[in-house]
Amino acid sequence: MNKILIQGNHVIGEAAIRAGCRFYAGYPITPQNELTEYMAENIRKVEGGTFIQAESEIAAINMILGASAAGARAMTSSSSPGISLKQEGISSMAADELPGVIVNIMRGGPGLGNILPSQGDYYQATRGGGHGDYRTIVLAPDSVQELADLTMDAFDLADKYRNPVLILADGMIGQMMEPVVFGEPRPRKYDESYVLKGAGKGRSRFIRGLILDALKMEEHNWKLHRKYQAIEQREKRCEISRTEDADLLIIAYGTAARIAKGAIKRSREAGMKVGLIRPITLWPFPDHVIREFSDKVENFLVFEMNTGQMLDDVKLALNGRGHVHFYGRPGGVVPTPVELAKVIAHHYNNNRSLDED
Amino acid sequence: MKKVFGKPESLKDAIFHYCAGCGHSITHRLIAEVIDEMGIRDIAIGIPPAGCAVLAYNYFDIDMLEAPHGRGCAVATGMKRTLPDKLIFSYQGDGDLAAIGTAETFHAANRGENITVIFINNAVYGMTGGQMAPTTLLGQASTTSPPGRNAILDGYPVRMSEILALLEGTKYIERCAVNTPANIIRTRRAIKKAFQYQMDDVGFTMVEVLSQCPTNWKMTPIDACKWIDEVMALSFPPGVIKDIKGKG
Numbered sequence: 001m002n003k004i005l006i007q008g009n010h011v012i013g014e015a016a017i018r019a020g021c022r023f024y025a026g027y028p029i030t031p032q033n034e035l036t037e038y039m040a041e042n043i044r045k046v047e048g049g050t051f052i053q054a055e056s057e058i059a060a061i062n063m064i065l066g067a068s069a070a071g072a073r074a075m076t077s078s079s080s081p082g083i084s085l086k087q088e089g090i091s092s093m094a095a096d097e098l099p100g101v102i103v104n105i106m107r108g109g110p111g112l113g114n115i116l117p118s119q120g121d122y123y124q125a126t127r128g129g130g131h132g133d134y135r136t137i138v139l140a141p142d143s144v145q146e147l148a149d150l151t152m153d154a155f156d157l158a159d160k161y162r163n164p165v166l167i168l169a170d171g172m173i174g175q176m177m178e179p180v181v182f183g184e185p186r187p188r189k190y191d192e193s194y195v196l197k198g199a200g201k202g203r204s205r206f207i208r209g210l211i212l213d214a215l216k217m218e219e220h221n222w223k224l225h226r227k228y229q230a231i232e233q234r235e236k237r238c239e240i241s242r243t244e245d246a247d248l249l250i251i252a253y254g255t256a257a258r259i260a261k262g263a264i265k266r267s268r269e270a271g272m273k274v275g276l277i278r279p280i281t282l283w284p285f286p287d288h289v290i291r292e293f294s295d296k297v298e299n300f301l302v303f304e305m306n307t308g309q310m311l312d313d314v315k316l317a318l319n320g321r322g323h324v325h326f327y328g329r330p331g332g333v334v335p336t337p338v339e340l341a342k343v344i345a346h347h348y349n350n351n352r353s354l355d356e357d
Numbered sequence: 358m359k360k361v362f363g364k365p366e367s368l369k370d371a372i373f374h375y376c377a378g379c380g381h382s383i384t385h386r387l388i389a390e391v392i393d394e395m396g397i398r399d400i401a402i403g404i405p406p407a408g409c410a411v412l413a414y415n416y417f418d419i420d421m422l423e424a425p426h427g428r429g430c431a432v433a434t435g436m437k438r439t440l441p442d443k444l445i446f447s448y449q450g451d452g453d454l455a456a457i458g459t460a461e462t463f464h465a466a467n468r469g470e471n472i473t474v475i476f477i478n479n480a481v482y483g484m485t486g487g488q489m490a491p492t493t494l495l496g497q498a499s500t501t502s503p504p505g506r507n508a509i510l511d512g513y514p515v516r517m518s519e520i521l522a523l524l525e526g527t528k529y530i531e532r533c534a535v536n537t538p539a540n541i542i543r544t545r546r547a548i549k550k551a552f553q554y555q556m557d558d559v560g561f562t563m564v565e566v567l568s569q570c571p572t573n574w575k576m577t578p579i580d581a582c583k584w585i586d587e588v589m590a591l592s593f594p595p596g597v598i599k600d601i602k603g604k605g
């Protein structure tokens with residue numbers, strides 16, 4: 001297998017095309033333009049590949065909706081403000097049970113914010129994001145290699161559950177270069193019967209989200225809910241590292257997890273037993289792993305590049321057990337491992353007094 | 358006995374929910390008749406809007422995909438690019454097409470997407486209860502322009518067909534009506550032409566249909582049909598607005 005040095009945003013495009021993505025629509029926004037440009041350059045070279053520079057993020061997601069209903073593996077990408085615009089379309093795809101991959105290379109917000117790495121969109125991503133009772137699977141890579149792997153997985157998961165899947169990263173991972181080996185994509189499994197392609201000789205079908213009757217709408221909501229429960233049972237993923245002897249566990253994802261790994265190395269060198277739980281799926285959230293550790297570990301430090309969003313999920317997972325601390329910096333500030341190591345030392349050394357709170 | 362009138366095969370055996378005298382049901386029937394006549398029921402896919410026609414899939418016996426409000430042309434773009442051999446049409450009201458969905462319509466037209474738009478202009482938002490639409494006439498009362506549309510406060514009626522005709526991507530645009538038998542026949546012919554252009558890969562086509570809405574216009578069905586000729590047609594003159602293959 002060939003290892004190549006390649007940029008994160010390009011990796012998403014390449015992995016998507018290899019995974020059989022044949023429809024991409026997007027609207028320029030930093031820090032993900034390299035992905036849109038990669039698709040412009042490359043997807044039209046494959047048979048049946050369509051690239052459209054859409055007039056807006058709203059148009060892009062609705063093109064994806066149409067292409068997906070017509071049977072294409074389809075993807076759109078954007079960054080925070082553009083993802084906000086896509087939400088009605090994502091909600092519609094969830095209602096219609098249409099697969100699709102949406103990439104959010106997050107930036108600092110709210111509002112126009114800036115173009116720097118941030119994790120401010122965790123709530124939006126993990127709570128559905130748009131209106132109505134629905135969920136999207138959310139994958140959060142922490143390296144360019146994982147970006148490649150998860151992009152391929154995203155298409156499979158979207159098909160398997162007929163649901164939108166989000167890839168949540170930031171400009172740091174999107175723009176850094178790392179060596180990557182592309183895996184072999186799995187053959188697509190998607191029942192042709194879901195595809196709208198004209199009635200042919202058979203019965204006509206329709207796809208819609210409007211269900212005026214309350215009981216029927218409820219039935220659809222419960223059906224989706226059961227699907228989400230199945231996803232929660234089967235698809236939670238996380239990485240745990242250096243947890244065997246840990247007295248303090250950091251919980252971080254994406255870029256924050258990379259920083260945490262650096263900080264943990266330093267802390268370990270200084271004799272502190274610190275480990276990491278890194279959620280890879282943000283929804284479904286790997287709460288079971290965190291809960292299991294609460295038998296052994298008393299102190300958890302949630303570290304995010306925001307003011308504390310995943311923090312809620314960690315607290316829900318622990319349900320009152322252990323002490324949950326938080327360190328985060330919003331707005332596009334990327335904390336350093338040295339900075340985080342100081343926070344770790346503070347909590348580590350205060351363990352005893354905190355336990356007595 | 359020779360059968361002279363029947364239900365098109367491309368319509369289901371369902372009773373339209375539309376109000377008495379509404380133009381939507383006539384237009385539905387015309388589309389279905391044309392699909393039958395052209396023998397394209399097997400490859401036709403319709404994209405109904407949010408609007409009075411949101412339930413069109415209950416009536417059309419063809420594949421259909423609901424679009425979010427205003428996004429019909431974007432959804433149609435995604436479908437058509439994926440399935441270039443199918444006949445893809447969106448069906449959109451004036452609020453849908455000329456207000457919330459202006460950008461999607463404009464740019465699909467400008468890209469010259471090989472799709473057909475059936476644009477129902479009834480000069481109001483029907484489904485939500487008769488609010489002002491971008492096409493509401495000056496002086497026309499609606500629930501959100503109670504004293505009548507006032508140009509200074511509410512702007513002017515938008516003529517989308519003329520605007521889109523300026524774009525190089527559009528190939529055929531005609532404004533018709535479904536208020537008289539003669540106009541209905543003309544509309545049927547226009548829909549057929551638009552679909553034929555699409556089948557021939559000519560490019561973006563649109564048929565605008567002036568469509569009576571007696572309920573929200575607060576008129577009898579007969580008065581509503583007359584109002585189209587006597588008042589609405591002055592602001593929205595019917596006729597071929599653009600045809601790259603020449604008139605007729």
Ligand SMILES: Cc1ncc(C[n+]2csc(CCOP(=O)(O)OP(=O)(O)O)c2C)c(N)n1
Nearest residue numbers: 407408409426450451452453481482483484
């Ligand atoms: C995002 C969004 N905004 C508003 C609505 C509510 N809505 C549904 S249909 C409609 C307007 C319908 O008017 P028009 O497009 O003129 O079609 P008609 O009902 O007259 O056929 C509106 C505003 C919606 N469904 N979605």
